[in-house]
Amino acid sequence: MAAMAENYQFPQIGDEQIKLLERLSNACAVSGDEGEVRKIVLSEVRPHADVVNVDALGNVLASRVGSGDNRLKVMLAAHMDEVGLMLINNQGDGIYRFETVGGISASDLAGKAVWIGKDHIPGVIGIKPVHLAHGDSYQKPIDVDDLHIDVGPVAGKEKVGDRATFATTFMRLGPSLRGKALDNRLGVATLIELVKHAPPNIDLQAAFTVQEEIASRGARVAAYAFNPDLAIILDSTPAYDLPAWETDENDRYNTRLGAGPAIYMADSSTLSDPRLIRYMIQTAEENKLPYQLRQPGGGGTDAGVIHKQREGIPSISVSVPGRYHHSPAAIVRLSDWQNTLTLVAAALSHLTPALLASDR
Amino acid sequence: MIELLPLLYELISAPGLSGYENGVRPIIEKAWEPFTDQLSTSRLGSLHGLQKGTGGEPRPSIMIAAHMDAIGLMVNAIIDGFLRITAIGGIDVRVLPGQMVTVHGRQELPGMIVPTPARLLPSRAQAGVVPLEYLLVDVGLLPDEVVNLVRVGDTISFAQAPFNTGGETLTGHTLDNRAAVAALTYCLDILHSRPHVWDVWAVATVQEETTYGGALTSAFQLHPSLCVSLDVTFGSEPSSPSHMTFPLGKGPTLGWGPVVHPFLFKTIKELAERLEIPLSTEPAPRYSGTDSDAMLVAAEGIPNVVIGIPLRYMHTPVEMIVLKDVTRAGRLVAEFIVQLDETFMDKLTWED
Numbered sequence: 001m002a003a004m005a006e007n008y009q010f011p012q013i014g015d016e017q018i019k020l021l022e023r024l025s026n027a028c029a030v031s032g033d034e035g036e037v038r039k040i041v042l043s044e045v046r047p048h049a050d051v052v053n054v055d056a057l058g059n060v061l062a063s064r065v066g067s068g069d070n071r072l073k074v075m076l077a078a079h080m081d082e083v084g085l086m087l088i089n090n091q092g093d094g095i096y097r098f099e100t101v102g103g104i105s106a107s108d109l110a111g112k113a114v115w116i117g118k119d120h121i122p123g124v125i126g127i128k129p130v131h132l133a134h135g136d137s138y139q140k141p142i143d144v145d146d147l148h149i150d151v152g153p154v155a156g157k158e159k160v161g162d163r164a165t166f167a168t169t170f171m172r173l174g175p176s177l178r179g180k181a182l183d184n185r186l187g188v189a190t191l192i193e194l195v196k197h198a199p200p201n202i203d204l205q206a207a208f209t210v211q212e213e214i215a216s217r218g219a220r221v222a223a224y225a226f227n228p229d230l231a232i233i234l235d236s237t238p239a240y241d242l243p244a245w246e247t248d249e250n251d252r253y254n255t256r257l258g259a260g261p262a263i264y265m266a267d268s269s270t271l272s273d274p275r276l277i278r279y280m281i282q283t284a285e286e287n288k289l290p291y292q293l294r295q296p297g298g299g300g301t302d303a304g305v306i307h308k309q310r311e312g313i314p315s316i317s318v319s320v321p322g323r324y325h326h327s328p329a330a331i332v333r334l335s336d337w338q339n340t341l342t343l344v345a346a347a348l349s350h351l352t353p354a355l356l357a358s359d360r
Numbered sequence: 361m362i363e364l365l366p367l368l369y370e371l372i373s374a375p376g377l378s379g380y381e382n383g384v385r386p387i388i389e390k391a392w393e394p395f396t397d398q399l400s401t402s403r404l405g406s407l408h409g410l411q412k413g414t415g416g417e418p419r420p421s422i423m424i425a426a427h428m429d430a431i432g433l434m435v436n437a438i439i440d441g442f443l444r445i446t447a448i449g450g451i452d453v454r455v456l457p458g459q460m461v462t463v464h465g466r467q468e469l470p471g472m473i474v475p476t477p478a479r480l481l482p483s484r485a486q487a488g489v490v491p492l493e494y495l496l497v498d499v500g501l502l503p504d505e506v507v508n509l510v511r512v513g514d515t516i517s518f519a520q521a522p523f524n525t526g527g528e529t530l531t532g533h534t535l536d537n538r539a540a541v542a543a544l545t546y547c548l549d550i551l552h553s554r555p556h557v558w559d560v561w562a563v564a565t566v567q568e569e570t571t572y573g574g575a576l577t578s579a580f581q582l583h584p585s586l587c588v589s590l591d592v593t594f595g596s597e598p599s600s601p602s603h604m605t606f607p608l609g610k611g612p613t614l615g616w617g618p619v620v621h622p623f624l625f626k627t628i629k630e631l632a633e634r635l636e637i638p639l640s641t642e643p644a645p646r647y648s649g650t651d652s653d654a655m656l657v658a659a660e661g662i663p664n665v666v667i668g669i670p671l672r673y674m675h676t677p678v679e680m681i682v683l684k685d686v687t688r689a690g691r692l693v694a695e696f697i698v699q700l701d702e703t704f705m706d707k708l709t710w711e712d
Contacts, residue, residue: 178472
């Protein structure tokens with residue numbers, strides 16, 4: 001008989017959790033250089049986990065062993081990395097050329113401030129004054145090759161190979177939160193809460209993964225190491241819930257802010273396990289939680305590599321919807337974050353092997 | 361001497377779009393108060409500061425104009441809690457997506473400029489640069505809250521915070537032209553302790569970015585013998601043509617062209633050489649792009665000179681200047697004024 005989590009209290013998002021998200025959002029962790037976030041994750045989970053490892057790629061793997069019989073091994077994955085830039089050439093006088101890491105659009109870069117390296121050295125990505133634009137040149141899309149990072153005429157401690165991110169400071173906006181890299185510091189912050197408040201009926205295997213934005217390399221090896229019975233991937237998915245042009249209704253919203261956690265059925269790399277889809281919906285309805293079904297289609301999460309690891313791992317992704325990911329800042333709703341945390345905690349606290357014994 | 365860096369931080373953190381300069385004028389009044397004999401505001405909102413000369417009446421006067429207005433945006437529609445925008449002043453729309461802003465509604469609201477996602481655009485607008493009409497501001501509030509707090513016509517300022525980069529540089533929005541306002545303040549500080557014959561009118565002009573209406577009307581009202589524009593000019597960096605730009609940290613520029621009186625050009629050029637202030641010549645074959653274009657044709661016409669402070673990435677929220685160029689520009693103008701005597705205007709002739 002599995003130990004049911006009768007007295008299990010769902011974790012809550014309060015000021016302390018928002019402060020932690022703020023620290024995570026302001027930290028810089030471009031894919032392959034996740035150290036600043038890893039440090040925060042380790043200090044948060046170490047006091048609570050039974051085993052904590054940092055693996056060969058830099059994933060943080062933290063386990064909490066439950067207390068009943070027939071416990072499922074449940075992997076929860078949240079990627080620590082963010083899209084960003086790498087300085088690739090020093091042109092002198094504080095001018096550097098750069099390349100992008102992950103899906104970052106050149107159209108978001110012009111006229112922005114950046115933080116470079118571990119010390120967050122400030123720099124800017126300027127463009128030619130509009131006064132000097134010839135003809136219709138200002139109507140042509142900007143190419144990354146046309147841009148450079150400028151740290152001022154006297155170079156500092158920055159160097160070729162350093163990563164850079166948008167210099168965006170986290171902020172609360174009424175019912176919303178705004179910050180950079182909320183894809184996926186929201187998932188990281190959610191997973192930290194779940195490690196701190198793990199339900200006793202499962203073995204919780206928390207993977208804070210690296211390099212999701214450039215092929216989910218971290219998740220692939222983390223899933224191998226954990227060898228779980230099932231996996232739930234915590235991410236943040238785009239909400240395109242803006243006014244549409246030339247139609248009366250926006251029917252291509254992907255997800256909407258304020259409509260609750262987004263449950264994935266299909267994206268470009270994963271067909272979620274139907275039992276897990278049904279179970280998530282059922283859990284949301286039983287707990288009277290708002291939820292939304294992410295419009296099936298493109299995009300992807302760490303689930304893409306996790307569900308194909310070893311003999312196959314039943315997987316699903318659950319996301320906090322967020323507008324403007326991969327740009328200088330995303331905007332998300334606090335209520336969606338709380339409801340996502342509650343939904344996943346509620347789902348975990350009633351998980352039994354019977355779910356996986358049922359038909360797909 | 362006045363500490364320019366804290367003043368500049370304050371100046372470029374303040375709003376003050378063209379036509380709405382109230383956000384910055386009090387800061388300049390406070391900075392000029394110790395150095396001026398009187399301060400007043402023109403009908404259009406320009407700030408006039410008078411530093412009286414020592415000459416007998418009627419004294420000649422010189423007007424130094426530094427525009428205090430900023431480029432920015434204005435709300436032109438509210439749809440489902442999102443704000444549609446239009447530009448005030450010349451803005452390359454390619455810098456706007458992802459830009460942090462402050463919406464000056466019934467409260468100041470932090471917002472972010474966002475492009476309509478390609479999937480929601482009409483097909484003709486899906487490729488290329490997203491035009492201004494499809495950019496929105498998201499303030500993170502629910503639609504009901506937005507319509508209570510924001511109205512069509514509310515102004516929107518850039519919210520990029522100022523910061524220092526390597527080499528005594530300052531970066532932020534609206535250094536065009538608050539850097540020149542700081543240079544003018546520095547000039548007033550010098551002149552405060554140096555005797556000068558002429559009256560000095562320091563003018564923080566309005567609406568340079570849109571109509572030049574501030575400089576034109578102040579020049580008419582004050583009727584100076586000479587005018588100086590203190591403005592910024594294009595700083596060299598890899599994306600701008602090298603033949604039209606000037607290096608940061610290597611001194612201000614002196615305009616040359618139809619807007620500048622040749623005798624004033626020659627006088628200041630020689631003065632800079634004597635004082636060992638590095639000064640580049642900036643040819644402007646048609647327009648100077650400064651308040652001088654208006655002051656030149658005020659009333660019966662006024663001889664003008666244009667001083668530029670090199671600035672990178674003009675009209676983006678990450679403009680960059682070197683402080684030394686600001687103080688050099690201020691000092692050059694002050695030294696020019698100190699050597700103006702009662703006979704100077706007699707010497708100002710055309711050497712044909």
